[in-house]
Amino acid sequence: MPYNPNYAASVFSLEVLEPSPVDDSxxxxxxxxxxxxxxxxxxxxxxxxxxxxxxxxxxxxxxxxTRIQKYSSYAFSVFAAAHITNTALIPLxxxxxAASDTYLLLTRPYYQDFPFEPLLVxxxxxxxxxxxxxxxxxxxxxxxxxxxxxxxxxxxxRSVPWPKLTGTSAxxxxxxxxVGGHAFANRILPLWVEGSSAGIGLEYVSHAFARHxxxxxxxxxxxxxxxxxxxxxxxxxxxxxxxASVVHGGTQGQLARKRRWYGINALAAAxxxxxxxxxxxxxxxxxxxxxxVAKDYDALFKSxxxxxxxx
Numbered sequence: 001m002p003y004n005p006n007y008a009a010s011v012f013s014l015e016v017l018e019p020s021p022v023d024d025s026x027x028x029x030x031x032x033x034x035x036x037x038x039x040x041x042x043x044x045x046x047x048x049x050x051x052x053x054x055x056x057x058x059x060x061x062x063x064x065x066t067r068i069q070k071y072s073s074y075a076f077s078v079f080a081a082a083h084i085t086n087t088a089l090i091p092l093x094x095x096x097x098a099a100s101d102t103y104l105l106l107t108r109p110y111y112q113d114f115p116f117e118p119l120l121v122x123x124x125x126x127x128x129x130x131x132x133x134x135x136x137x138x139x140x141x142x143x144x145x146x147x148x149x150x151x152x153x154x155x156x157x158r159s160v161p162w163p164k165l166t167g168t169s170a171x172x173x174x175x176x177x178x179v180g181g182h183a184f185a186n187r188i189l190p191l192w193v194e195g196s197s198a199g200i201g202l203e204y205v206s207h208a209f210a211r212h213x214x215x216x217x218x219x220x221x222x223x224x225x226x227x228x229x230x231x232x233x234x235x236x237x238x239x240x241x242x243x244a245s246v247v248h249g250g251t252q253g254q255l256a257r258k259r260r261w262y263g264i265n266a267l268a269a270a271x272x273x274x275x276x277x278x279x280x281x282x283x284x285x286x287x288x289x290x291x292x293v294a295k296d297y298d299a300l301f302k303s304x305x306x307x308x309x310x311x
Contacts, residue, residue: 065135070238072127073231079111079120080231084271088278091202097286101201112187112197129176132169139163168237171230178223185304193303199296205279206286207297212311217280224275232268236260 086107091100111120140162147160186204190197208216236242242264243257289297301311 061138062135065131065138068127068131069135072124072131073234073238075120075124076128077231077235079124080227082107082111084275087202087205087283088275090278091282092274092278095282097202097206097283100282101203104201125179129172132172136163136169168230168233171226171233175223175227175230178219178226181219182223189300189303193300194296199293202283203286203289203293204297206283207289207294208301209280209284209286210288211298211301217284220279220284221276224279225272228272228275229268232264232271236264 086100086104090103091097094100094103110116140160143163144157144160185208186200187197190200205216209220233242237244241260243260246253246256246260248256288294302308304311
């Protein structure tokens with residue numbers, strides 16, 4: 001292609017200009033097509049939420065009831081750890097009721113005297129059970145409001161199902177009854193009959209095993225098994241280690257849930273077996289008491305309302 005000298009001249013003769021902003025178009029300076037309405041003189045006041053006026057953070061009762069149920073189990077777990085040590089681990093180590101009773105009597109004031117018993121046993125237990133029942137009632141009321149409103153009759157309210165009872169909750173209600181019976185026989189009954197429970201120890205439990213083996217073995221096994229399983233599954237929930245805490249699905253999620261299920265039950269079985277080994281294998285085989293101590297224990301058993309006459 002031949003070189004054109006006129007093309008080169010036209011290129012090098014271009015003038016360099018400084019950049020300048022483009023003027024705004026006329027329609028941008030004009031008013032909107034829809035004129036702005038003047039703001040009313042009397043604007044309604046802004047409504048404050050109940051959470052702001054009450055000083056809360058907007059969380060509902062379910063949040064606080066769950067926290068009460070969770071943190072109350074911490075204190076009661078301290079008592080349970082001390083109790084399993086005195087009634088299972090120490091008897092397994094000493095293989096003697098008399099020697100184990102010495103350790104029990106030395107450490108028992110730390111969780112049976114004031115203020116340790118109310119702080120570690122009574123208050124946490126009442127708060128734990130009470131918050132669980134209150135949480136269940138609250139969720140039931142929320143279900144009624146959500147799906148049925150407030151215009152239901154009593155018969156219609158009964159037709160609305162209650163929230164599903166989980167296995168851990170069912171074990172908790174069973175454990176409440178069993179723990180209550182255990183506390184009555186070992187703590188309340190001596191206080192009621194004799195005015196003190198200072199003489200109640202592992203020998204008292206061993207005497208009950210010897211005098212009434214079927215009832216005592218069944219009750220003790222149920223108490224330990226139900227309570228331990230409830231506690232282990234409850235702690236797994238608080239620590240987000242239960243199967244329901246697995247969020248990913250698919251084969252990997254199913255495998256993780258199975259592993260957690262087997263792991264939690266294996267741990268509960270191990271703790272239950274250890275407690276029963278010390279309770280049934282050592283304390284349960286200690287034999288009856290002798291002399292006036294045996295008569296005193298038998299009189300306590302006879303003082304149990306409704307059932308004492310059959311013992």
